Amino acid sequence: MINLEISAKHQDVYDKLRLVAEHMMRPISRKYDKEEHSYPIEMEEVAKLIAGGRSGGVTAGLSSRPDAGQVVNGGNLQSVIGMEALAWGDLGLMLGMPGSGLGNAAINAVGTPEQVKRFGKRYAAMCITEPGTGSDSANIATTAIADGDEWVLNGEKIYVTDGDRCDTLVVWATLDKSIGKAAIKSFIVEKGTPGCEVTRLEHKMGIRASDTAAISFSDCRIPRENILGSEEISSGGGKKGFGGVMQTFDNTRPPVAAMALGLARAALDMTEEILQQEGVTLDYGRKPGNASSLQAELYKMEAEWEGARLLVLKAAWMADNKQANSKEASMCKAKAGRMGNYVTLRCVELCQSLGYSENRLLEKFARDSKIVDIFEGTQQIQQLIVARQVLGKSSSQLK
């Protein structure tokens, strides 16, 4: 039955996390924006609370398996709803939350039972991007050479989220660059391994509470069993392994899109509150064309926000119900990414000096929001994926 309201259980999850966001993240939001790279110790409490919730508190009771043919509102929906709520608090703090590394997801998804046992509870960051390779991750140049019981890694990685404060790295490297995608594998590297060094922390325009590291590998030796997945390079130029890795993005794009929802909601809430003091209210009465330009703009932003949210919920719902959602995942990321930029920047503008001032957080939301339209696939990469699917094009036809 067509129903586009989130379930009561998920609404409850959202409400609880929004309280956490409001009372435990907002108060320290500006502090860690100013003190870039300093470790937000307060977030350890938040992380504990959320982890505790998973096993019986805030977010419990949502993973029961459904009967065949039954509609599921499961982990994917819960994940986007949770992300939205926490990003409403502070996106930088949320990303820098201890234990939230992207590498953990990779280890848990493709690791052997032994690997999951050994590294599953670590704080693992993900090393993919290189100075010369961004969206074209098939082109990475970091190498892994087998040498007896070990792999030898060489190369440089950048934009490693949580790269400094994590204890473990998942590193994408190629076994043989001439083979292309099929030779790209990922490896678990423990921090402190000789040859692995954090060389720099990026100074960024936003999400400053999240550390973003450059890490170099020079003759860095790791145990042979630290490869994630098979050592074999699948024959026939097959891209099965790499394609599988790329497919994991279908599940991670909606949650990242949801970050834009949280940020834009935060900006809209604050803007509507500020403008209300100036007598501008939203009653959804007069048509936009007959309303004041301030009201019309707020209606437009509310509409954009609602639409982006529905696209995100749809993509997550499809994942929950085992429907292929590659197109929808990219659609929601494209829409939410640009909506987030548009709304947060416009909110700064509408509130004028109040929006631009560091006395409030509107300017910070606008700075933070830019990254959401970039990481986990830029706006343009999402458009490319959507276009290929809609037009029935291969990646060689539509480059």
Added chain:
Amino acid sequence: MSETAASLLFDLTRSDEQRMNQETMQRFASTEMRSVAQPADEAGKTPAGFYDKTAELGLALLPIPEALGGAGVERSPASNALNIEELAMGDLSLALGAVTPQAFVNTLLDQGTAAQQEKYLPEFCQGTFVSATTALMEPRATFEPTEPACSASANDNGFILNGQKCMVPLGLDAQKILVVAELQDKGIAAFIVEGTPAGMSRTEEAHMGLRTLQLATLEFDNVQIPADALLGDGAFDLQRFIDLSRIGICALAVGACQGVLDYVKDYVNERVAFGEPISNRQAVAFMVADMAIELENMRLMTWRAASRAEQGLDFHKQAYLAKVTCSEYAMKIGTDGVQLLGGHGFCREHPVELWYRNLRAIAILDGVASV
């Protein structure tokens, strides 16, 4: 309706019945509408016999209680929106015409008295097309649907109507017209005007698009109508009427834009320039991607408002926002549709110029296609 929203899950699954009905509408749209839409637009006339054929779809009689001769299917704003979507893929103008009597019926079921339902609705159950319509809009640049200038005042014989209505679908022929007016000392009310009483005139008015809809301007000059013409107990819920109409208008936009996207997709894949299909270039492909993204946005906004209406939840804000979204992106998709065909899009050999003209109406329409 028995389930409350609290126990529901987020779900985009259509029921078997909804899918079946959609297929019927889809067949009708492709066989009876698509091919006749362009010549009809050029002639500025509804194709002969078209509306009689739409009677086979049974749109108007579906929600009418069995006791009055109808099918007694519980009125479903969501199902109505889905059906409208499919019809509008055939042609926006003809689709709006086809569902216009249904909007009259829906409003009567929603807000009419039992006596009014008994009086008017059985006629819609005879298997023939009954031309009935709703008249809300007025010819004014800053027209606000909640503030009609059309007025009514009570007298011994019922009411006297004065004022103008415009862009009334089927306005030339409709023998039953629901007219929204400000009732003196009472507030906004709706009146069922039958036939063409003395003092009422109908003028055909051609527009940029919707040229097969028989859009008319209605003039009421001291028109006497009987006391039982007042809809319901007199307190017309205008906002509800507008909101249900907005869902219908948005569904029209979604269907028509799906038609644009499908057509453009084929064109850019076939059209060769510089030695390869133009869709191999990002400048073209990204426009198509954005059309698909915003169309999905329009659709989900419309579905959400419709499903809230169906569940009995407040849906005013959702209908308002869906209209904001559909107004903007329907025109964007219509515009980009022409642009992607280049000069061919500007010429009438392709239907995209017609869709562009029709889609301009989405932001303007109010008070029609109530679901």
